[in-house]
Amino acid sequence: xxLSHHLMxxxxxxxxxxxxRVRIAPSPSGFLHVGIARTAIYNWLFARHHKGVFILxxxxxxxxxxxxxxxxxxxxxxxxxxxxxxxxPYYQSQRKELHQKYAQxxxxxxxxxxxxxxxxxxxxxxxxxxxxxxxxxxxxxCLKLSDAEKEKKIRKGEPRAIRLLVPSGKTEFDDLxxxxxxxxxxxxxxxxxxxxDGRPTYNFACVVDDVEMRISHIIRGNDHISxxxxxxxxxxxxxxxxxxxxxxxxxxxxxxxxxxxRHGAISVMEYKEQGFLREAFLNFLALLGWxxxxxxxxxxxxxxxxxxxxxxxxxxxxxxxxEKLEWMNGEYIRASDNEKLCDLVIPFLIKENxxxxxxxxxxRERLLKFVSLFKERCKTLKDFAEKGKYFFAFDYRxxxxxxxxxxxxxxxxxxxxxxxxxxxxxxxFEKEKIEQALRNLTDEMKIKPAPLIHxxxxxxxxxxxxxxxxxxxxLLGREEVVKRIKKAVEFIKTKFN
RNA sequence: GUCCCCAUCGUCUAGCCCGGCCUAGGACACCGCCCUUUCACGGCGGCAGCACCGGUUCAAAUCCGGUUGGGGACGCCA
Numbered sequence: 001x002x003l004s005h006h007l008m009x010x011x012x013x014x015x016x017x018x019x020x021r022v023r024i025a026p027s028p029s030g031f032l033h034v035g036i037a038r039t040a041i042y043n044w045l046f047a048r049h050h051k052g053v054f055i056l057x058x059x060x061x062x063x064x065x066x067x068x069x070x071x072x073x074x075x076x077x078x079x080x081x082x083x084x085x086x087x088x089p090y091y092q093s094q095r096k097e098l099h100q101k102y103a104q105x106x107x108x109x110x111x112x113x114x115x116x117x118x119x120x121x122x123x124x125x126x127x128x129x130x131x132x133x134x135x136x137x138x139x140x141x142c143l144k145l146s147d148a149e150k151e152k153k154i155r156k157g158e159p160r161a162i163r164l165l166v167p168s169g170k171t172e173f174d175d176l177x178x179x180x181x182x183x184x185x186x187x188x189x190x191x192x193x194x195x196x197d198g199r200p201t202y203n204f205a206c207v208v209d210d211v212e213m214r215i216s217h218i219i220r221g222n223d224h225i226s227x228x229x230x231x232x233x234x235x236x237x238x239x240x241x242x243x244x245x246x247x248x249x250x251x252x253x254x255x256x257x258x259x260x261x262r263h264g265a266i267s268v269m270e271y272k273e274q275g276f277l278r279e280a281f282l283n284f285l286a287l288l289g290w291x292x293x294x295x296x297x298x299x300x301x302x303x304x305x306x307x308x309x310x311x312x313x314x315x316x317x318x319x320x321x322x323e324k325l326e327w328m329n330g331e332y333i334r335a336s337d338n339e340k341l342c343d344l345v346i347p348f349l350i351k352e353n354x355x356x357x358x359x360x361x362x363x364r365e366r367l368l369k370f371v372s373l374f375k376e377r378c379k380t381l382k383d384f385a386e387k388g389k390y391f392f393a394f395d396y397r398x399x400x401x402x403x404x405x406x407x408x409x410x411x412x413x414x415x416x417x418x419x420x421x422x423x424x425x426x427x428x429f430e431k432e433k434i435e436q437a438l439r440n441l442t443d444e445m446k447i448k449p450a451p452l453i454h455x456x457x458x459x460x461x462x463x464x465x466x467x468x469x470x471x472x473x474x475l476l477g478r479e480e481v482v483k484r485i486k487k488a489v490e491f492i493k494t495k496f497n
Numbered sequence: 498g499u500c501c502c503c504a505u506c507g508u509c510u511a512g513c514c515c516g517g518c519c520u521a522g523g524a525c526a527c528c529g530c531c532c533u534u535u536c537a538c539g540g541c542g543g544c545a546g547c548a549c550c551g552g553u554u555c556a557a558a559u560c561c562g563g564u565u566g567g568g569g570a571c572g573c574c575a
Contacts, residue, residue: 027575059575119573126572135499136571161573178502179514187500187571195573202575225501226570249503249568256567284509287524291510295523314510317568321508324525334538376538387536402535453534465536 020052021216023088025206027059028070032077033265034320035221035251035258038285042248043219044083045286045308055213056088061205063093077268081282082301090213092205099200102208102238103162103193111237112193114160115142116153138163138190159196164204164234166190171229171236176246176310178222183229191230203227207234215243219310222247222317223258246310249289249317256319275348275381276325280332284325288318298331330379342371345384352385354392369475373467387466391476394484396462398491406454406464407492415445415452416459416492420485429478431470438470459488 022043026036047054056078060066071089078085106112115138122138129136143165145153153160166189172182193204200208206227210218218228225247235242250258259265271281283299291314292299292307299307333341346367349355360367374388390396398407406412422437423429438456442449457469460481466472473481 025575029575062574065574115573117573122573130498133498137499159573181501183501189571192573197573199573201573206575221569222502223569224575227575229501247502252568254508258569288509293511295511297509297524316503318510319508321525324509327525330538374537377536448534450534457535463536467536469534 019214019216020047020050021055021214022047022052022219023055023057023210023213023215025057025059025092025209025220026074027062027065028067028074029062029065030070030265031073031267031269033259033267034285035260035265037077037081037268038251038288039220039248040078040083041081041282041286042246042290042308042310042313045304046217046219046310047086048305049308052216053086054083055090055215056085057090057209057213058088058092059202059205060091060093061096061199061202066093073267073269080269080272080278082278087213090209092209095205095209095212096199098212099205099208100194100198103200103204106164106193106237107162109237110165112162112164113143114150114154115163115190115192116145116158116160117141118159140190143190161192161196162194163190164193164230164237166233171232173228173232173242173245175225176217176244177249177313178225178247178315181225181228183226185233188229188233193234203230204234207231207238210243211235211238211240217244217246217310219246219248221250222315223250246313248313249315251288252317252319254319258317259320271325275383276329277332277336277344277381280329281325283332284328288320289314298328298335326379333375333378333381336375338368338372338375341375342367345371345381348381348385349392352389354385354389366475369471373471373475377467390461390463391472394480394487398458398462398488399464402454402458402464403495406451406458407488407495410492410496412455413489413492413496415441416455416485416489419452419456420482423478423482426478429474431468431474434473435470456485459485 024036024040024043026032032040044054046052056075058066058071058074060071075089103112107114125139126136142150142163166185169185170182171185171188172180175181191203192201194200228245228247232242253259268281272278279301282301283297283304286299286304286308287297290308290312293312296303336344342364346355346360349367350357350360355363355367370388370391371384374384377387378384419438419441422441423434426433426437438452439449442452453469454464457466457472458464460469460473460476476484
């Protein structure tokens, strides 16, 4: 039996044993949700911190639950997150012969055995056990078969799976996050490693591939702890030293249940579409379970790479808090320079039909000002399109509450009309000049500037809040402002008639 | 049901391994005040937590045991 060179190399000790090689191994049965994304981030940070290798392996041994589209989606998500890989994607489904070769070896060394029980039979037994509240474990029916019986079944061509023979004793390991973990082997089932159709199962393929790919550290969700005991048993059956394990806490939803494909998970791309910045999202997810321990929260990707360590991972499961994500995103938006931010905002404006590709290029200067006016007020890129809509479209309704506060007298009509006249007289339509004009007017009228400011704001924007009024007016331009105020005058007139 | 894991403000966390510096620190959210034409940003302040019970010790958030609570795994899924 000639196993792969990697296995052999490993047995006598790899020369590059200290090289850090990590992987993420998603199954393409769903998109990349926050749980896997966070696992990917930790693996990636760990790899980059140790100048190691980050590998993508697609666990598609179950074709009924896999699709090329999902693989694409996963790769796209990793790309958005900026988690560049050094190797892969490898496809587990293409490595079947290798897995079988390894299984064969276990059969030869009697560390594994054929099982002729059908899935139906097993299901029956499981059901029965459950009904009587007993706990289920494979009863080793097929291990007890005599050689003659086995021969007979094989000759008859009965389908057979391969099970690992779990020895007696105890399985233990030192987890980089959870410290010492152990489990009695009698609590571990003789798991199937190769199905009756020849395809390997997850736990087996996973071990073989991790061995073959010389994975040094397996960083994955703590929902895999029970798998790890099984996998260590497989390593032992091959007389191999298992890699280091680091189980990271699971991200829980608001309801405290694990975020999974079946449970309220959404693709990370959804966050992109909601207007989250890649850096902010990465920062937030990295901090869900890990902390640099010095109260710092806003960390650049480089800084995270520098500071990341598995020892800094908190073993308790965190709850995903969208509000804090929004806050952090706002921090990143405010810290972004206008040019970069503008590029990021444009697609959102286009999507809302507020601008076109063409106008985005033509009116770049104006967009840059727009972005700088709104960046302090937006938590997501989408907010720019929502809060700043009136900059691009004059089809708004006046906020009802604001109307009762700021369009509340026939006097407003006269004030607005006079203000329009003053605007017409301005040589240059600049915010300082506009402000001066307004303040002069309110002085003459012996009223405070604030009420008129509010009225003009409502007329020009339809809302009672937003960036400083004179910046808005300047950016809107004289013609547009005059048009909007005149329209407001008509509106107020009908209200008081 | 069996097994595994976890447990500090509502949430994310620091402190825990190596007991005293903890009157438990930071952040989000929330509430006040200041700044201000509004909204935000920013600044200042406030609210709020060591799950519980025992033990060890001069001393426990920190060590030990139990209870309770929460999560996860128990597939010819991954």
